[in-house]
Amino acid sequence: MHKKKAIAIFIIIAVVINLFGCTQKSEPISKTEYMLGTIATVTLFDSDNENILDKVFQRINEIEQRMSVNIEESDISKLNQNAGKEAVEVHEDVYYVLEMAKKYAQISNGAYEPTIGPLVDLWAIGTEDEKIPEDKEIKIALERIGFNNLQLLGNNKAFLKKEGMKVDLGGIAKGYAADEVNRILTENGVKRAIIDLGGNVYVKGLKEDGSKWRVGIQNPFEVRGNHIGIITLSNKAVVTSGDYERYFEEEGIRYHHILDRNTGYPARNEVAGVSVITDNSMVADALSTALFVLGVDKGLELVESMENVDVIYITKDYKVYISSGIKDNFKLSDEQFTLVKSQEER
Template structure:
């Protein structure tokens, strides 16, 4: 064999080896789903090793289960229920997880002037929206229960110990715990050097990193008038949480009237101020979770005012007359796909 032929063979072998390495290092999507936190959870990671991807997702689900065990009001011995069951008595010690979420709840309750309130538990129980025991309470019943809704009576002694200062009060972290779980999942996936993932915890979305081609993720914003998966528009995101609260998520219908699960802590009734969907885009899922509820309850004007006073937080508000209100930082980055909707404050 001539010297030229030998060089050619070596080059072909090298090219073939490189091609094989390229194939073996190709990233593929690994997706797993489960049901926790009273909703369907989907986690997708783009990774070279499929088995490793499955292990990472299972670690995420285990972490979510730990959080649910501590914070769910549907679990008898959860840390939250221990506080609920010892109202006006001694302080109850809780884990760092529960303490962090309770303190964040108090922070956002104060920022929103009570539009978000973690002590809304008795109202949630009274209405039972989306459950078999749902009924429309009488005004006298609502007025009675409102006596036990006041975030200022959730006391923290500064040492991961909490108590409720009035008997019969009840904490419900349904408007924020899922967000905290999302942030914890993000941490797990990030520490495993995954460069691209989509975390979907019942509509609480976290877009981690970028797509394989390096471009940002394109996240659809739910059309509140249409079935799940129908979008009014798209927002690009990388390492952001996108959380929506809407009257389409969980509701009951009586005499053709829709009663949704987002209850105004001040009136005791499902919030009615023209908003039917409030989406928050933020660095952290827990922040976006609490703020989506707060903005929904506050209404367009006060909701936008709250968001404009916060750094690295944006909002997309949809009203029942098909109008869309954007916070200043998202203008130009949100693309309408359905001409039924109109952005009214684009300038």
């Protein structure tokens, strides 16, 4: 039995600046820290005020301290510890993110599932304890999962109805943090910036020459930095989920970290990677997980029913599917891949 450990890929979308001739009159300033379980980098292109960057990372730290399942005193940990017992009052930030998490769980019919925690713990992918669980273990975990049993009672009070339930905001908290970073930058007069929270990218404003930013979409079959195409954007979030980010292999089968609540196993479909493009990083974060689980057909159908949301799917047979809203903004650059612009063209 052969088991291969994957190297975690934190930055899954490369913002292509130098390659495409973005010339700046002044030197940008940047700060990088390991936060929210990933590498977070914020770069300002029209300000040399490092105090702004300090404010940004203080805010990210606040969010992590309140929402991380790995911090025993976080609001989310307290909510989980009281599952099936009593309601817990959480910070208004946490309550808002729980509301949004439940909203997108409903929209995606559970493809994005904020109470996936028992299953995440069981598989433990990306840790020293990762393993293929036994069927009986998966069955027990699935009985403890269900966003309808996450009750939001008002006055910032939340309750998990079943003992053993566990909220995990790993699929949405980084997006919320990116939105908060963007808010702080705007309030401090920053008009041009790139926010990258472990591949959760937001491109703010325009480049100094007035053109849009060019963002490279990661090739899921190659090492980090190899892109399959470029999308041009301004004031947009791009969030990617892929089966290459965190995984292990056993007997030739890859077990990745994007879990399907319907089966209890990592989602198995034709998708290798999915990138969501929209105005709001938190929305893009939740939808990137949901759309990966849903697959190409159902995912495109959902996206086309929503306003200001677009998607780029990369499948295991080297095809790229894009939603209608970005047909003029995306350019395929890798000849190994075939671009399919609509379901009818498949």
